[in-house]
Amino acid sequence: MGRTLYSPADPFCRERAPDDRQFTVDHFYAKLLTLESTMQTAAGRAEAARRTAFLRGFLDQLREELTGLQDFHD
Numbered sequence: 001m002g003r004t005l006y007s008p009a010d011p012f013c014r015e016r017a018p019d020d021r022q023f024t025v026d027h028f029y030a031k032l033l034t035l036e037s038t039m040q041t042a043a044g045r046a047e048a049a050r051r052t053a054f055l056r057g058f059l060d061q062l063r064e065e066l067t068g069l070q071d072f073h074d
Contacts, residue, residue: 011066028055
């Protein structure tokens with residue numbers, strides 16, 4: 001899609017608004033991590049919770065990998 005994976009200055013949107021048109025990881029914060037709260041059924045909420053946990057795990061692993069490259073002030 002022609003966008004950078006993450007913002008080198010603030011990859012996890014700690015001090016800026018997410019911009020998912022510019023950075024792929026920002027889409028997690030702009031939309032994907034918010035979907036759980038929009039689910040209308042118990043089954044939908046349960047599945048969304050499971051998937052949100054997966055996404056957070058991915059972000060945690062990415063944070064660990066990037067921390068070895070530079071300090072992001074987490």
